[in-house]
Amino acid sequence: MPARGKIPRPTIKRLSLYLRELEGRLTGGEHRINSRQLGKVLDLTDAQVRKDLAYFGQFGHPGIGYDVEELITALRRILGVDHRWRAVIVGAGNIGRALMSYGRLRRRGFDVVAIFDADPTLVGTRIAETTVQPVEQLAAVVRRSDARIGLIAVPAESAQAVADALMDAGVQGILNFAPARLTVAKDVAIVSVDLSVSLEQLAFSISLRDGLPGSTRADAGADTEPDDAR
Amino acid sequence: MPARGKIPRPTIKRLSLYLRELEGRLTGGEHRINSRQLGKVLDLTDAQVRKDLAYFGQFGHPGIGYDVEELITALRRILGVDHRWRAVIVGAGNIGRALMSYGRLRRRGFDVVAIFDADPTLVGTRIAETTVQPVEQLAAVVRRSDARIGLIAVPAESAQAVADALMDAGVQGILNFAPARLTVAKDVAIVSVDLSVSLEQLAFSISLRDGLPGSTRADAGADTEPDDAR
Structure with missing residues (x-):
């Protein structure tokens, strides 16, 4: 050690x-x-x-x-998953809905206790038995429910404001799905998910196998590497 | 080098x-x-x-x-993103819908040319201007469109069969969102996305900051590490 x-x-x-x-x-x-x-x-x-x-x-x-x-x-x-974590989702679009319905989160110890949206036509609709709440309720709900994680599923231009609101409400960790680099306080953890990065990794692996002009290392075998082998 | x-x-x-x-x-x-x-x-x-x-x-x-x-x-x-890639999505549930509407894929050079589902009540519905097709059409559409990437957004129990069908149709790379470990042919690339792993990384980072009992290394600073630093 x-x-x-x-x-x-x-x-x-x-x-x-x-x-x-x-x-x-x-x-x-x-x-x-x-x-x-x-x-x-x-x-x-x-x-x-x-x-x-x-x-x-x-x-x-x-x-x-x-x-x-x-x-x-x-x-x-x-x-840190020997206890359960409460989380909230901001953004009730396709990604927010997918996350809300993603059964694996609950099975892995993460309980999504609320979902918020700024769009009045989405507020009040139900997703996976949870009612979408107005984003103005964010601070109150986070504090009341003691949610420690916020999932950001809003467009890039609103993402920093949502992150700020989540931190103000006391959230300690943010999982960000928005295509934006966010600035967070030193004591807040952040993990960003960018699915196009996963697709680029896949494109790179296919190019390697193909020996396409796009690939300079058709023999490199990067696609068979474990995450951090060298 | x-x-x-x-x-x-x-x-x-x-x-x-x-x-x-x-x-x-x-x-x-x-x-x-x-x-x-x-x-x-x-x-x-x-x-x-x-x-x-x-x-x-x-x-x-x-x-x-x-x-x-x-x-x-x-x-x-x-x-390998100096040219565009055609992709198909299998599964028109929440994740499939989110992927279909995820503008960043197109901006990054990935064109989703078709989406399929086995559920007859979803077939024929439209998502982001694309009509959901019956999964029986998969092979014909993949061949006709020369799609080289398949995105799997079906439940775990159907995922291997979908992967097999995609490979039979000639797909060279698979991005898998199903909570299942898939077996693919040697010449097919696969990248799996498991969002609960991202959440566990976040939980670990929060625990480190907290110095919770769950964390044995409150001073380890893993959360400030770049991906493969050692």
Whole structure:
């Protein structure tokens, strides 16, 4: 465990993937797994798996492996998903509606307690059993519900104002779907989701396979790389 | 440039971010930038920026920096987005609808030419000026339109069958939104999007700041890390 360990983002992302895989195995009745098996399904080396986990302490036993249930409990605690999180969505357009109906969020411990929109024709409509509220109610609802996460699903030009309103209301983390780079306070966490970046990664992988003129490295095999291999 | 350079995924992702920043600067009338300036806005060191670009050749001039327009052209070529891509969406639920209306895809060079669903009550409805077609038409439409990318926005239990149908139809890349791990042919690229992973990263960042019991490393500062710093 590094003394002043800075934990790389790809490690954190992989913790989520380990957790999903372990939960699937536990459901399937498996109670023990080793780093080779865990790495194999995620296309990672066993050394990478052990290195990722070593940031957070000592898990498992050499030659025996990990107790699946123990490792699930540890990963949930590390990721902060051993308790539930309340979130609000701002923006009841297509992305907001998709998020509201995205069952996986609830299954993963995130409860969307409210959705807001500035458009009076959307206010009062229902999405997945939740009524769209006017954005003026944001501060009151966030405080009352103790929501700590805000999901921004508004157009780029309104995104910073919405982020400011969410922070004023006391939100501690923002998941931003708007195509805008947002400025947030130092004590607020932000993760931005840009689906066109995912598509560009896909285009790059296809170009590599094709050996198109667009690709200078048809043999590079970047598409088979785990997230942070080098 | 490494002899048998494998290009790390985070590098590819950052190329997209460099491209966006450069395009913004060009629009703003800037024609020259150095690696320090480019790194600063993305919270990366100038060395990281230079290392990322060095995978693909020699760009810019020491002490002078990069020609913004030249670097944009090079990055578009490297990413394979110097030409447009045709894509189809399978699944006309909330996620499919959100994708269909997501203007940024078109702006980034991806044209969604068709959307399909198996539900007869959705077939024939219109989303963003496109009519939902029956999934039975998938193969014919993909071949006729020469679509090379398929976006999967169906429930987990149908996702593999949809992936198989897309591959049979000749699609070369799949962007998967279904909560399922898919098996694809060796010559097909796949990128999976799981929004609950983004939320878990956010939860982890908030926990770090809070120093909650869930966080063992309140001082680790993982949330300020660029994607693959170590």
